Every structure is written in C-alpha cells, then in structure tokens.
Amino acid sequence: QAKREGRNVSHVFCHRSSPADKIRVGLESALHHALEREELRLVYQPQVSISDQCFTGVEVLLRWQHPVLGDVSPAIFIPVLEETGLIERFGEWVLRNACQQYADWLSQGLVPEDSKLSVNLSPRQFRQRDLAERIQQLLADCALPPQRLTLEITESTLMVNLDHGVQILNRLRTLGVSVAIDDFGTGYSSLAYLKDLPIDYLKIDRMFVQDIVTDTHDAAIASSIINLAHNLGLKVIAEGVEDSAMLDVLAVFGCDQYQGFYFARPLPAADIPALVTRSV
Ligand code: C2E
Ligand code: MG
Numbered sequence: 423q424a425k426r427e428g429r430n431v432s433h434v435f436c437h438r439s440s441p442a443d444k445i446r447v448g449l450e451s452a453l454h455h456a457l458e459r460e461e462l463r464l465v466y467q468p469q470v471s472i473s474d475q476c477f478t479g480v481e482v483l484l485r486w487q488h489p490v491l492g493d494v495s496p497a498i499f500i501p502v503l504e505e506t507g508l509i510e511r512f513g514e515w516v517l518r519n520a521c522q523q524y525a526d527w528l529s530q531g532l533v534p535e536d537s538k539l540s541v542n543l544s545p546r547q548f549r550q551r552d553l554a555e556r557i558q559q560l561l562a563d564c565a566l567p568p569q570r571l572t573l574e575i576t577e578s579t580l581m582v583n584l585d586h587g588v589q590i591l592n593r594l595r596t597l598g599v600s601v602a603i604d605d606f607g608t609g610y611s612s613l614a615y616l617k618d619l620p621i622d623y624l625k626i627d628r629m630f631v632q633d634i635v636t637d638t639h640d641a642a643i644a645s646s647i648i649n650l651a652h653n654l655g656l657k658v659i660a661e662g663v664e665d666s667a668m669l670d671v672l673a674v675f676g677c678d679q680y681q682g683f684y685f686a687r688p689l690p691a692a693d694i695p696a697l698v699t700r701s702v
C-alpha cells in the first residue's frame with residue numbers, strides 16, 4: 423500500500439509530468455469536493471415530438487461550476503469522473519435528484535403523465551454489478567414509475583462486452599425502464615448487433631444533424647438511420663436541432679422526436695414547467 427502511494431506521489435510530482443497531467447490531477451482533486459461544496463447542478467433539455475410539437479420529456483445534463491474556473495464542460499469533467507471511479511457516486515446523485523424532480527413534476531401535473539425523464543449512464547455506471555437493483559430501489563424511493571425513466575448509453579458502452587450488456591439491458595427493461603442508444607452512428611458498432619438489442623430508442627448524433635440541410639451525405643445517413651430504426655420497431659430522437667430548416671428535413675424523413683437549441687437549451691428545473699405549457 424505504502425509502496426503504491428509512493429509511486430503515485432512520485433508520478434504526480436515527477437518533473438516529466440506534462441501540463442495536461444497537472445491539470446488532470448487538479449481537476450480530480452477539485453471534483454472530490456464538488457458534491458459537498460454544492461458546485462454541481464442539473465439542467466434539463468426538453469424533448470419534443472416532431473409531428474405535433476408535443477412535449478415528450480427531458481434529458482438531464484450535469485453541470486459543474488468551479489468557484490475559480492467557472493463552468494467546466496462535461497466533455498472535460500465526465501471522463502475524469504469516469505477514470506477515477508467518482509462517476510459512481512456522482513451518477514447516483516444525478517439519478518436520485520432527477521428522478522425526485524420528475525416525480526414531483528408528475529404529481530403536480532406539471533409534465534404530461536406519459537412523458538419521460540432521460541438520464542445518461544457512463545460505461546462504468548452501466549457495468550455496476552447491482553445496477554438494476556439500485557435503479558429499482560431508487561425509483562421506489564422517489565415514487566417514480568419505471569415507465570417514466572429512459573437510460574441513455576452509447577454504442578461503445580455496450581460493445582465493451584456485448585453479451586453482458588444485453589443481459590443488463592434485459593434486466594432494466596424487465597423493470598419497465600426504457601433504453602436509448604445515445605450518439606448513434608459515431609461509435610464503433612456493427613449493424614448486425616442492432617437487430618437483437620433490447621432497446622427502445624436510437625438518438626441520432628448531432629454530428630449528422632448539424633449540416634443535414636446542406637450536406638446530402640449527412641442527410642442520407644440520417645434518413646437511413648431513421649428507416650433502419652423504424653424497421654426494427656425503434657423510435658428515433660434527433661439531437662442538436664438548431665433551426666426550423668433542420669426540423670423540416672427531419673420531419674420529411676419521419677423522425678419521431680427531437681431536442682436542440684431550436685426548441686430550448688438545457689435549462690434549470692424551475693424553467694421547465696412554463697415550456698411544457700408552451701408546447702402542448
Ligand atoms: P449527450 O448525452 O449526447 O448530450 C447532448 C449534448 O448536446 C449536451 O451537451 C447538450 O447541451 C448538447 N446540445 C443539445 N442541443 C444542442 C444544440 O442544439 N446544439 C448544440 N451545439 N449542442 C446541443 P453537454 O451538456 O455539454 O453534455 C455533453 C455530454 O456529457 C453528454 O452528451 C453526455 O454524454 C455527458 N453527460 C452530461 N451529463 C451527464 C451525466 O449526468 N452523466 C453522464 N454519465 N454523462 C453526462
Ligand atoms: Mg445523452
């Protein structure tokens with residue numbers, strides 16, 4: 423143990439450690455305190471049906487405001503949480519707070535009773551041995567019906583160990599929870615595996631949506647993903663819709679739902695009920 427600590431210390435202070443290493447170590451120690459110091463908060467991005475602009479749910483996204491650094495992007499701090507294992511504690515916090523919030527909205531009639539809360543799960547969270555039991559307990563604690571929760575995982579999360587992943591998905595879906603494949607089309611994946619996956623939604627990555635109006639190849643990919651998903655009995659959610667022209671193309675392609683700055687940016691909980699009223 424002492425030997426291990428010694429080695430870590432020499433690694434941290436080694437004259438050869440790069441600036442990037444030092445930043446990483448600094449972020450890591452700042453993140454250790456972030457929960458207790460209440461530097462974390464949740465924002466919610468509405469998801470809307472494309473055919474009739476009805477509110478279908480929200481995706482919850484984690485935000486970290488460091489007292490000195492200010493807002494740090496999840497693209498920077500989520501990987502640090504993942505590598506240090508802190509994601510298990512932070513992820514639990516996200517799930518618990520968001521599920522409680524959604525249960526409150528439902529009981530006050532502030533969101534439609536058939537709408538859903540989506541929560542991102544990192545690879546490490548997904549591999550937790552007792553994930554299904556934890557989710558079940560958490561839903562019971564918050565009095566949130568399992569049908570109101572969707573868990574988002576990426577292709578790469580699943581491909582680490584496909585057989586094991588499918589088992590976990592089956593357990594989650596037995597509870598009544600839905601599953602979405604996030605950032606679809608950007609990961610390492612094969613189409614062959616899709617047909618047997620116990621999932622409910624594909625989310626088309628923003629990468630294919632942003633130039634959908636001008637780039638015929640992106641349009642072809644988006645359209646093909648939508649047809650593929652529908653033929654497999656899945657619903658499709660487009661990410662990163664920023665204007666009405668993008669939305670028009672997705673509507674022609676028959677995409678089911680979207681989220682993006684065009685409808686709303688990710689917002690604090692207090693701002694969500696007003697948007698629901700606007701959209702129904
Ligand atoms: P994601 O799950 O694919 O989330 C969608 C990202 O797209 C969010 O970035 C959102 O703010 C952004 N976005 C939504 N609409 C638009 C748009 O119209 N235009 C543009 N340019 N961007 C849009 P964000 O919040 O920075 O999160 C980045 C990633 O960090 C997420 O990608 C997700 O993988 C991860 N993440 C965020 N919160 C959590 C969390 O609580 N747990 C885990 N495990 N991962 C999280
Ligand atoms: Mg997501």
Ligand code: MG
Binds near residue numbers: 604605625627661
């Ligand atoms: Mg995504």
Ligand code: MG
Binds near residue numbers: 605
């Ligand atoms: Mg993403």
